[in-house]
Amino acid sequence: MGKRTVLITGAAGFLGSHLCDYVLGEGDSVIGVDNLSTGSLANVAHLANESRFQLIEKDICQPFDVGRVDFVFNFASPASPVDYSRLGIETLLVGSAGTINTLEIAHRYDASFLHASTSECYGDPEVHPQVETYWGNVNPVGPRSVYDEAKRFSEAAVTAYHRYHGVDTRLVRIFNTYGPRLQSSDGRVISNLMTQALRGEPLTIYGDGLQTRSFCYVSDLIEGIMRLSKVTEHTPVNIGNPIEWNMFECASEVLAVTGAKVELIFKPLPQDDPTRRRPDITKAKALLGWEPQVNLRSGLERSLEYFKACVSAEAAPHS
Ligand code: NAD
Ligand code: UDP
Numbered sequence: 001m002g003k004r005t006v007l008i009t010g011a012a013g014f015l016g017s018h019l020c021d022y023v024l025g026e027g028d029s030v031i032g033v034d035n036l037s038t039g040s041l042a043n044v045a046h047l048a049n050e051s052r053f054q055l056i057e058k059d060i061c062q063p064f065d066v067g068r069v070d071f072v073f074n075f076a077s078p079a080s081p082v083d084y085s086r087l088g089i090e091t092l093l094v095g096s097a098g099t100i101n102t103l104e105i106a107h108r109y110d111a112s113f114l115h116a117s118t119s120e121c122y123g124d125p126e127v128h129p130q131v132e133t134y135w136g137n138v139n140p141v142g143p144r145s146v147y148d149e150a151k152r153f154s155e156a157a158v159t160a161y162h163r164y165h166g167v168d169t170r171l172v173r174i175f176n177t178y179g180p181r182l183q184s185s186d187g188r189v190i191s192n193l194m195t196q197a198l199r200g201e202p203l204t205i206y207g208d209g210l211q212t213r214s215f216c217y218v219s220d221l222i223e224g225i226m227r228l229s230k231v232t233e234h235t236p237v238n239i240g241n242p243i244e245w246n247m248f249e250c251a252s253e254v255l256a257v258t259g260a261k262v263e264l265i266f267k268p269l270p271q272d273d274p275t276r277r278r279p280d281i282t283k284a285k286a287l288l289g290w291e292p293q294v295n296l297r298s299g300l301e302r303s304l305e306y307f308k309a310c311v312s313a314e315a316a317p318h319s
C-alpha cells in the first residue's frame with residue numbers, strides 16, 4: 001500500500017501536533033490546518049524542514065478543500081474551560097460548521113475520518129465510571145454548553161455522515177490529557193498547578209478539591225487514537241487513564257515532582273464543574289489491546305522540562 005496523505009485539523013494544538021509527529025513517523029504525509037486561535041506555531045516548529053508536512057493557516061468554519069486526502073483527523077476546537085469560555089461562539093461554530101466542513105472533505109475524497117470527541121459529552125455524570133453507552137448529564141444552557149453541546153452535535157454529525165453517506169468514521173471520547181505542549185496558560189488544572197509550583201506561587205484548588213479527574217499522558221492517548229484509526233468501529237470509544245485523582249492528590253503529585261514547597265489556596269468552584277470523571281476503558285482494551293502505560297507521577301516528570309521552559313519564557317524580558 002502506498003503512503004497516505006493525512007489531513008489533521010487543529011494541527012498546531014497540543015494533541016494535533018503530537019498526532020502530526022506520530023503520523024509522519026509512520027511515513028505518511030500530513031496537511032495540517034489551523035487558525036492558531038488556541039494553538040501555536042511553536043508546537044510544529046520542529047517540522048519546518050519536513051517535506052512531508054505543511055501547515056495551512058485556515059479557519060475550518062468556512063468550507064475548504066486541501067485536495068485529495070486518505071484520512072482525516074478532526075482535532076480543531078478550543079479545549080480548556082478558560083479557552084472555550086473566552087471563545088464561546090467560535091467553539092460552537094467549530095464543533096458544528098467546522099465538523100460538517102471537514103466531514104464534507106472525507107465524503108468528497110472517500111477518506112476515513114476520526115473525530116476528537118470528549119468526556120464532556122457525559123457532563124456531570126450519574127454513571128461512574130463512564131461507559132460509552134451512557135448518554136450523559138449535560139446542562140444545555142450552562143457556561144460549559146458551548147463546548148459540550150458542540151461536541152455532542154459533532155458526534156451526531158459524524159454518525160450521520162456514516163449512516164447516510166457511508167463515510168468510514170470513528171469517534172474517540174478523550175479524557176483529560178496532559179504533557180509537553182499543553183498550553184501553560186490554558187487554566188487547566190495540570191498547567192495551572194505545574195506553572196504555579198515552578199513560580200513558587202500557591203497552588204489553586206477550586207471548590208472543596210474533592211472533585212475528581214483521570215489524567216492521561218499524551219503518548220498513551222495518541223497511541224490509543226492511532227490504534228482506533230486502524231480498526232473499523234463507528235461508535236464512540238473512551239480513551240483515557242482510568243486512575244482517578246481528587247485535586248489534593250493531584251496537587252501532591254505536582255509538589256513531589258517539582259520539589260516546590262508552596263501552600264494550597266482555595267478559589268470558587270466554576271459553575272457546572274463536574275464532580276467526577278473516570279473512563280471505563282473495557283471497550284478500548286478489547287477492541288484495541290490498549291491501556292495506558294504512564295502513571296501520573298512519571299507523566300508529570302516527563303512534562304517538567306517543558307513547563308520549566310514555559311515559566312522561564314514568561315520571566316524573560318519582552319523584546
Ligand atoms: P488545543 O487548543 O491545544 O488545540 C486545538 C487546536 O485547534 C488549536 O491549535 C487551535 O488553534 C485550533 N482551532 C480552534 N478552532 C479552529 C478553527 N475554527 N479552525 C482551525 N483551527 C482551529 O487543544 P487540545 O487539547 O490539543 O485539543 C484538541 C482536540 O481534542 C479538541 O477538539 C478538544 O476538544 C479535544 N479534547 C482534548 C482534551 C484534552 O484533555 N486535551 C480532552 C478532550 C477532548
Ligand atoms: N481546577 C483546580 N485548580 C485549578 C484549575 C482547575 O482545582 O487551578 C479543577 C477544576 O475545578 C476541575 C478540575 O481541576 O474540577 C479539572 O479542570 P480542568 O480545567 O483541567 O478541566 P475540566 O476537566 O474541568 O474540563
